[in-house]
Amino acid sequence: MFCPSCGSQVPDESKFCPSCGASFNSAAAQSAATPQPTEAPVPGAAPVPAPPVPGTAPSGAAAPEMKWYKFIIWVQLFLSALSLVGTGIMLLTGTH
Incomplete structure (x- = not known):
């Protein structure tokens, strides 16, 4: 079994993740009852980048x-x- 929070492998009888401490007792029951459908990627379709937010610099700009x-x-x-040297001199010479 894998932790839904961090993805690390944990024993099946565990109630908490030893890595992140997340409780997955109820999450495991929910995920077992309702499996998540996965979408198959469409061949030839490239992911569309998000449009840039106006007023922000591009990520490549320094x-x-x-x-x-x-x-x-x-x-x-x-x-x-300078302060440390002065304090050291005062301590060594005995002047306060």
């Missing part, structure tokens, strides 16, 4: 690089290092 964001990160790293 996001513009934010140089100011990198500058802020470097300033924060520098100030943190």
